[in-house]
Amino acid sequence: MAHSVPVGTKWWSGGKSPFNVEYGKLMMWYFLMSDAFTFGAFLISYGTIRFSSYSWPNPNDVFRSFPIIGEMEIPLAFVSLMTFILIMSSVTMVMAVGAGQAHDRKAVIKWMFFTILGGLAFLGCQAWEWTHLYHEGAWWGRNPFLNINGTQSSTNFTNFFFTITGFHGFHVFSGVIINLIMLIKTWRGDFERTGHYLMIEKAGLYWHFVDLVWVFVFTCFYLL
Amino acid sequence: MDPNTHTGGLPQEKSTFNTKAVWRTFWILLAITVFELIVAIIYYETAFINKHFLNGVFVIMTLAKAFFIVAEFMHLGHELKNLVMTIAIPACLFIWFLIAFLWDGSSFYHLRMKYDPYYVEQSKTPIKKTEHKEEGKKPGKE
Numbered sequence: 001m002a003h004s005v006p007v008g009t010k011w012w013s014g015g016k017s018p019f020n021v022e023y024g025k026l027m028m029w030y031f032l033m034s035d036a037f038t039f040g041a042f043l044i045s046y047g048t049i050r051f052s053s054y055s056w057p058n059p060n061d062v063f064r065s066f067p068i069i070g071e072m073e074i075p076l077a078f079v080s081l082m083t084f085i086l087i088m089s090s091v092t093m094v095m096a097v098g099a100g101q102a103h104d105r106k107a108v109i110k111w112m113f114f115t116i117l118g119g120l121a122f123l124g125c126q127a128w129e130w131t132h133l134y135h136e137g138a139w140w141g142r143n144p145f146l147n148i149n150g151t152q153s154s155t156n157f158t159n160f161f162f163t164i165t166g167f168h169g170f171h172v173f174s175g176v177i178i179n180l181i182m183l184i185k186t187w188r189g190d191f192e193r194t195g196h197y198l199m200i201e202k203a204g205l206y207w208h209f210v211d212l213v214w215v216f217v218f219t220c221f222y223l224l
Numbered sequence: 225m226d227p228n229t230h231t232g233g234l235p236q237e238k239s240t241f242n243t244k245a246v247w248r249t250f251w252i253l254l255a256i257t258v259f260e261l262i263v264a265i266i267y268y269e270t271a272f273i274n275k276h277f278l279n280g281v282f283v284i285m286t287l288a289k290a291f292f293i294v295a296e297f298m299h300l301g302h303e304l305k306n307l308v309m310t311i312a313i314p315a316c317l318f319i320w321f322l323i324a325f326l327w328d329g330s331s332f333y334h335l336r337m338k339y340d341p342y343y344v345e346q347s348k349t350p351i352k353k354t355e356h357k358e359e360g361k362k363p364g365k366e
Contacts, residue, residue, distance in 0.1 A: 019307040026307070029300075033311055040318055044325045051329030052336065054347035060268040075268060080261050084254070090297050091250045097299075098241035150350030208297040212290055218257075219286040223264055224279050 028202045032209045035171075039213050042167065043220050046160045055147035057157050059222045062145050065132055079222050082125045083214065086172075089118025090211040093179075097204045100197025105186060108200060112183040115207065119176040126169050130162070138162075161221060168217055171210050178203050249296040256285050 011018035019026055050056055060075040067078070092114040099107035137144035143158040182203045191197045260282060267278060295301030300308055336343050 019304050019310075021303060021307065029307075029311060033314060036315070037317075040321060044321055047322070048325045048329035048332075051326050052332035054333070054337070054343075058268075060264070074265060076261060076264060080257065083257055087250065087253050087257070090293070091246060094246045094297055095243075098243065098246075101241050146351070147347075149348075151347055152351050205298055208293055211297070212293045215286055215289045215293065219260075219282055223260060223282045 022198050025198060025202055025205070028205045032205060035209065036213075039164075039167070039216070042160075042164050043216060046164065046220060049156050049160065053154070053156065055149045055151055055153075057143075057145040057153050058148040061148075062133075063129075063222060067128055076222055078125070078129065079218065082122055082129075083218055085118055085122045085125065086211050086214050089115050089122070090208055092118060093204045093207045097197075097201050100191070100200040103192075103197070105189070105192060108186050108191075108197060109183065112179055112186060112200070116176055116179050116183060119172055119179065119207075122172055123169065123176065126165065126172075130165075133158075133161075164217060165221070168210070168213055171213065175203075175207050175210050178206060245296060249292050252292055253289055256289050260285055 017023070021029075063079055064075040065078065092111045096108050096111035096115060099111055133139075138158045138161075140159055140162050141155050143153050143155045145153055145157065147153045182200055185191060185199065186197075191199065263278065263281070266272060267275070300311065
């Protein structure tokens with residue numbers, strides 16, 4: 001796993017990269033950390049409100065629809081599909097990074113293409129889910145669902161749901177745009193000219209982060 | 225530009241890329257997700273176990289998934305230890321963050337249940353589920 005630096009080596013006197021990663025990649029890590037706190041703040045405020053509420057809608061009742069098939073006997077089926085798509089696109093992203101390290105331009109193009117496809121599929125699924133909930137009467141400020149104990153529910157549930165999945169969806173959207181730019185740059189041979197595919201790795205970090213956040217959103221909204 | 229420009233001195237990572245490890249991580253993530261889902265559905269049908277205990281299980285499995293994504297997909301597990309620490313230590317703030325704010329929420333809950341009789345009554349009186357499609361009200365058209 002993690003390596004350590006030999007004692008007595010003056011890594012911080014300049015001219016060297018003490019963390020053995022490129023500057024941009026390091027800064028991507030710190031950006032992602034700040035982004036993690038933004039998402040953390042959203043999800044924890046959601047937790048605070050839930051802790052202060054006597055009852056809350058049951059996700060198994062709210063999220064039980066599937067395109068074309070309609071109401072399912074199995075709840076959460078659609079959101080599991082979305083999770084699967086996102087994990088899968090994370091795998092293709094890792095493959096693109098690996099191909100970049102091997103300087104295999106064709107393979108990078110192929111895997112980036114699949115990653116973008118996965119991102120678009122996820123966005124499509126989310127658009128469907130939002131549309132469906134909208135037609136059920138749910139939106140910011142409107143909550144047609146009852147609490148699990150059959151009492152009137154506040155709009156906290158829908159407000160948090162649309163804000164947080166919306167913010168995540170926006171991240172997926174910008175991730176797809178970034179990946180698209182990387183695909184075009186790879187296709188044009190820009191990285192062949194600079195001699196490395198580090199940009200693919202940075203885009204990859206961002207993309208995995210989006211997947212990481214979804215893991216938490218999935219747990220907070222659909223499981224707990 | 226030479227790829228070693230930014231990493232001068234230290235040996236640049238030489239294709240540590242491991243397809244097998246990636247797929248293994250994928251299968252672990254998938255297995256955990258499917259397991260969570262099955263447990264959630266069984267709970268929905270039968271309520272076979274204490275929900276708070278189950279939530280604890282879900283949180284632990286979520287953290288396990290997060291660990292695998294960060295360590296393998298984002299490759300952090302293979303970086304220098306100092307770099308890992310500059311990320312792992314600030315992330316520990318989340319522990320305080322969670323405790324403080326969930327505590328706050330539960331404090332608010334107890335205050336409301338004690339001093340807001342209207343909220344208590346509303347929270348305990350089930351209402352008849354209305355067919356919202358027949359209300360004729362569409363969101364955004366008010």
